[in-house]
Amino acid sequence: MQVVSPWRRAWQLGAVCFSLLWLAVGAFAAERVLGAPGAVPAAVAAATLELLPVAQVDGTGIFLHHLVTANPAATTPVIIPQIRIAAAPALSQTLTYSRAQVAEWLTRNAPELAASAWSGASQVRITRRLRALDETEIKQHLTDALQREYVKDRGELELRFVRPWTPVNIPDDPFTLRILDLPTSGVSASFIVRFELRTTQESVASWQLFLQAKIMKDVLVARSQLKRGTKLRDADLAQERRDVLTLREPLGAIATEDDTLELAEFVAAGQPLGARSVRVRPVVLRGSVAEAIIQDGALSVSIKVEVLEDGIPGQTIRIRNLQTKREFHGKVRNEQTILVSL
Incomplete structure (x- = not known):
């Protein structure tokens, strides 16, 4: 068994302590330079704003939060306010802002957000935010506009496109549809309509379609x-339920229990009633005899006359004097009396 002298053991222990001390000093120096494990470099942590490479905006304009986002690794987190920078680009245009331009704008308009260090893209490309307009949506908007402005209470409008609608890109903004041109006959079984889509800021486009209704x-x-x-x-x-566009003169709302109404013509089975199919039941009939009261100022004469056509109260009809056979006109008063004014 080898015996180690006390001096040699003390030297070995000192060497181990010195190695441990050296490692601790090295670790401390690395932490001061590189940061703690998982920490963000100081240059990155100082950058509180990050410029996005692309941005899509709607018609309300370009806002700061569209272009810039807060750097999550920043030592001092910030909240990006909704500040309007400029008007939105037109549908076919693209705007580009450099990081220097955005920083300059912040210095003039929001100095509290001006950052000495940035991260992210060197410039941002700005376009309009678009969405697809399909056939179902445009047909619904067309139907609503034509129903509201032209069809009204005539019935429920149904439309069919003669040619399929190709989806188009439009701004992702609320829009209205405006009818520009319609035939003088209005909505018919087949017609052409020209219309326009508009947002609150601009006209999107106009189209002309051939429709069946x-x-x-x-x-x-x-x-x-x-x-x-x-x-x-x-x-x-x-x-x-029928398509009233196929009816010559569709009958409007009517009370079927009205005792004063009758059919004015023969109606075949399965045939809809038209406006001419119904009339107020006459109180005097053609060929009947009634009393005509002829008035001339304060003078009043009553004679018997032959009714030459059916009539309802208030209607002017032709009558004939039974004695002289002279024809003249009078206004129906009731079932027995016709008034004649000279």
């Missing part, structure tokens, strides 16, 4: 043959 509405339809003179409340009718 239907105006659907619930109408009265005869379920069986109906004779002229049948009271409307007794007629065999049903409500069906």
Whole structure:
């Protein structure tokens, strides 16, 4: 067994302590230069603002938060306010701001955000934010505009594009559709419309389309043959949804229980009632005899006359004097009386 002298053991222990001290000093120096493990270099930490390489904006303008973001590694975090820098570029234009231009703008308009050190891109490229406009959306906007401005309460408008719509890119902004041109006949079964899309700041584009349309509405339809003179409340009718554009003179809203209404013409089974199909039931009929009161100032004469055409109260009809056979006109007062003014 080898015996180690005390002096040699002391020297070995001193050498170990010196090595450990040297390693500690080296680690401390590396931390001061490079930072602690996982730390951000000082040059990067000093940069509080980071310039983005690209930015997309809407029509409201270019704002600071579109171009610059706060550096998450900054020693002093900042909040980027929504400050408007400039107007948005046009749809087909691109704007480019360098880092120096943005820093200069901050110095003039927001000095509290001016940074001595930056990170990120050297310049930012700015374009408009776009989105696709498909056939479903443009058809809905067209339908709403035509319904509101032209069809109104005539029924529910349905549109079909004759040619498929190719999706187009438009600004990602709220827009309105404005009808520019429509045939004088208005909305018909086939027609051409020209329209424009506008945002609050600009006109996007205009198009011309060939459309096919239907105006659907619930109408009265005869379920069986109906004779002229049948009271409307007794007629065999049903409500069906039809395209009123295919009807010559569609019948408007009407009270089927009105006892004063009757059919003015023969109506075949399955045929919708038109405006001419219904009339107020006459109180005097053609060929009947009524009393005509002829008034001339304070003078009043009553004679018997032959009614030459059906009439309702307030309607002027032709009548004939039974004795002289002379024809003249009078206004129907009621079932028995016709007023004649000289």
